[in-house]
Amino acid sequence: KAGVTQTPRYLIKTRGQQVTLSCSPISGHRSVSWYQQTPGQGLQFLFEYFSETQRNKGNFPGRFSGRQFSNSRSEMNVSTLELGDSALYLCASSFWGGTNTEAFFGQGTRLTVV
Amino acid sequence: GESVGLHLPTLSVQEGDNSIINCAYSNSASDYFIWYKQESGKGPQFIIDIRSNMDKRQGQRVTVLLNKTVKHLSLQIAATQPGDSAVYFCAENIAGNTPLVFGKGTRLSVIA
Numbered sequence: 557k558a559g560v561t562q563t564p565r566y567l568i569k570t571r572g573q574q575v576t577l578s579c580s581p582i583s584g585h586r587s588v589s590w591y592q593q594t595p596g597q598g599l600q601f602l603f604e605y606f607s608e609t610q611r612n613k614g615n616f617p618g619r620f621s622g623r624q625f626s627n628s629r630s631e632m633n634v635s636t637l638e639l640g641d642s643a644l645y646l647c648a649s650s651f652w653g654g655t656n657t658e659a660f661f662g663q664g665t666r667l668t669v670v
Numbered sequence: 671g672e673s674v675g676l677h678l679p680t681l682s683v684q685e686g687d688n689s690i691i692n693c694a695y696s697n698s699a700s701d702y703f704i705w706y707k708q709e710s711g712k713g714p715q716f717i718i719d720i721r722s723n724m725d726k727r728q729g730q731r732v733t734v735l736l737n738k739t740v741k742h743l744s745l746q747i748a749a750t751q752p753g754d755s756a757v758y759f760c761a762e763n764i765a766g767n768t769p770l771v772f773g774k775g776t777r778l779s780v781i782a
Contacts, residue, residue, distance in 0.1 A: 664713050
C-alpha cells in the first residue's frame with residue numbers, strides 16, 4: 557500500500573509570492589492534517605480536512621489555507637510569503653482522524669522563503 | 671536534509687543498551703498517545719500508541735508506559751541499534767476528533 561505522498565519535496569520562493577503544496581493520503585484515508593515543523597517551534601498543527609470539510613484549525617494567520625478534494629487529496633496554500641514561513645510542511649493521513657487512529661506522515665515539503 | 675530542532679534534549683546510549691525517552695504531556699483530558707520517530711530528511715514515522723485505559727503496551731523492541739497521575743509517557747527501546755538514531759516525539763490526542771499535539775522531541779544518538 558502506497559504511503560502518504562507530498563509534492564514537491566523542495567521549494568524556494570521569494571517573499572510576497574504564494575505557494576501551493578500537495579498531499580495524497582493513503583488510499584482509503586479520509587482525514588488529512590497539515591503541520592508546520594520549524595527548529596524553534598517543533599510540529600505545529602495547521603488544519604485538518606475530513607471528507608472535503610475543514611474540521612480543525614490551528615492558530616495560524618489567514619494567509620494559510622487549505623482544501624480537500626473528493627478523492628481525499630489535499631492542498632495547502634500560503635499567500636504573501638514571509639521569511640518566517642520557511643519550514644518543513646508535513647501532512648498526515650488517517651482513516652478517521654482524531655482519537656484512536658494512527659496518523660501516517662509524508663516526507664514533507666521543505667519550503668525556503670528568500 | 672535537517673528537519674528537526676537544533677536544541678533538542680539529547681540522549682546518547684551505547685549500542686546494545688536499553689534507551690528510555692521521556693515525555694511530559696500537557697492535557698489531563700488526553701486519552702490517546704503516540705510515539706513517532708523522525709530520521710533526518712524524513713517525516714515522522716509511527717512507532718507505537720497507547721490509550722488512556724492502559725498503562726503499558728509492548729511492541730517489537732519497544733514499550734510505552736503511561737502514568738496518568740503525573741501526565742508522563744515514556745518510550746523504552748530494548749537493545750538499541752544505530753538505526754534507532756533519530757528524533758523521537760510523543761503526541762497526545764483528546765477525544766473528539768481533535769488534532770494531535772506534539773512534544774518538542776528528544777534526539778537519540780546511538781554510539782557504536
